Amino acid sequence: MTNKQQVIDRFTSYITIDTQSDPKSETTPSTKKQWDLANKLVEELKDMGMQDVSIDENAYIMATLPTNVNHEIPTIGFVAHFDTTPDYSGTNVNPQIINDYDGGDIVLNKTENIVLSPDYFEDLKQYKGQTLITTDGTTLLGADDKAGITEIMEAMKYLIDHPEIKHGNIRVGFTPDEEIGRGAHKFDVKKFGAEWAYTMDGSQIGELEYENFNAAGVIVKFKGKSVHPGYAKNKMVNAVLLANEFLSLLPPREVPQHTSEREGFFHFYSIKGDIELTEIEGIIRDHDRNNFEARKQLVNQIADDLKQKYNDDIISIEISDQYYNMREKVEPVFHIVEIAEEAMKQLNIEPIIKPIRGGTDGSQLSYMGLPCPNIFAGGHNFHGRYEYVPVESMQKAIEVIIKIAEITATKYLN
Template identity: 75%
Template sequence: MTNKQHIIDRFISYVKIDTQSDPNSNSTPSTKKQWDLANKLVDELKAIGMQEVTIDEHAYVMATLPANVPHTVPVIGFVSHFDTTPDFSGTNVNPQIIEDYDGKDIVLNEEKDIVLSSEYFEDLQQYKGQTIITTDGTTLLGADDKAGITEIMTAMEYLIDNPEIPHGKIRVCFTPDEEIGRGAHKFDVEKFGAEWAYTMDGSQIGELEYENFNAAQAVVRIEGKSVHPGYAKDRMINSMYIAQDFINSLPRLETPEHTEDRQGFFHLSSIKGDVEETVLEYIIRDHDRTHFEARKKMMKDLGNDICAQYERDCVQIEIKDQYFNMREKVEPVMYIVDLAQEAMEAVDVKPIIKPIRGGTDGAQLSFMGLPCPNIFAGGHNFHGKYEYVPVESMQKAAEVIMKLAELTAKKYE
């Protein structure tokens, strides 16, 4: 059993380091401060006895736990990211530890009257009696994905300290910039050298995911014609009104706030405009590849229809694919999901197998030749001040990693 206080101390040492990524930066990592934690992880990996510890020019940290069995076992990997989202402050994170949680509301910040409501956030109820780590209400926590790093590091340390547990060669990698969609962009799959891997980046205890959205980004530029409003009759073309027509012509209920499970959507994430030009930014999501392609076509067809209506080329649409559903790459090797499910059940965790309504480094890595399902890291309410993580969930995630290593070694005896 992993040491509870050791996990708490390790996790807090990570979240206190600001590693927020920046989508407006072209460098990798996108912020210099990500190096602070990356370098700390290198030192820690060496200190616990990991081998082949490396960090490259883009701050990708890799390390090896050598096999301790005589027979050949496929190399497996575990991956987590150390950046935190740009959506909410990660500066001066001040974690609060609530021991023996009583199931009631948790006051995060009395002065600002910020409360983690057990009624609103119903998942809290399942952790009654456990130790909960929360924010102080002014920042995010960073369990996404410093919980994952904590679990991988803890599992590797435990396996090193307990060599009687059989395992093959294990590779670990900690990456930058996942939160801005670039976590796998400079990941050297060949150097990593694993046959398959798992991202420790899911949410509540038990989550096991091997399918995610197909994703694209669309930028819609609408051109108007600005004329003095006093002399505008039959001359002015207001791009904002055309934008309004475009927005209202897409299916109104196929948006994030009206969809769930495997239902796809169009999400209008930004509007900037004036009479002369309006720019709409969308993300397009769908688990089904055929429906995904149909959504992109629908958007382009709508642009063409509006151009025809105004008898001018007034709508330009640029659509870029971001990532695809990893399911098509994982299904041919479903035994890697079965192993994860078996590992969870072996340590008394009930698997919750469901599609990810989002993306993961695992999706991109799967299409880069490294099949990579996603396993829970234990946190809740990511990307905001209500984020929290039960310590017992991190303990269980570390145990799942260790059991996966053991089961893989035994499977190939």
């Protein structure tokens, strides 16, 4: 078992560095402040004895732990991202350490009466008696995915300090801008040189995921005509109402708040504009590729029907695919999932194999030639003030990384 305080110290040193990404930026990384943690990680990798440590002009970090056996073993990799979501503040993160959690309410912020309660967040109940790291109620925590970075770093240090544990070449990769969907965009798979990898970017202990949503983004613009409302009959075209009509024609129950597991959805999250021009933005998600294509077709059909009802110039629609279900690329090399599953079982962790209701760097990397299932990092309630992570889950994730390396070395012994 790795040293608990060492894990806490490393994790808190990362989360107190603001690395929020920005979807409106066109640079990589999308924010300059991501360099602060990126440069720190590079120095730490060098100091612990990792080889071939590099950081490119876009802040993609790679490093190698060289093999310590004589027989040939496939090079494997572990990947995590160092940015945090733009959805919630990551500035001045002030973590709270809850030792020997008693199973009750945790007051995050007494002044603002912000409480993390197992009555609402039932997963808390399974961590009674453990050490939790929470927010102070004013920011997110950053366990997504600085827990993953901590775990990879601690696992590499442990393997360096314990050469009796046999392993092949291990590549480490840390990426910017995952939270805005660009984490893999400039990842050099050839340079990384691994046969397969694992993202350490899941949630609760035991999660092992090799399928995710097919994803597309949607932007719909509505053009109207503004006329004095007192004299608007048969003249005004209200773009706000057109947008509302468009949204009303979508299946009302096929939205995030009414779907789970492999059920897909339409999610329009932004509307802005006025009578003359209104724009809505959304996403389309589905695990099944045929259903995914049908959802895109439905959105286009609604737009076409409204064009016929009014006129062709009144609506413009743009649908862009973002990523696809990694299952298609992972299933042909399913032994990489089985190795991770076996690692968990040997550590008395019950594998929770389920589809991701989202995407990771791994989903894009899998289509770039690097099959990349996702493993738990331990955190809960990502992207908000109620985020927390049990330290014991992080320790188990570190052990899983080590065990995967060990099993891989053994598997290819003969």
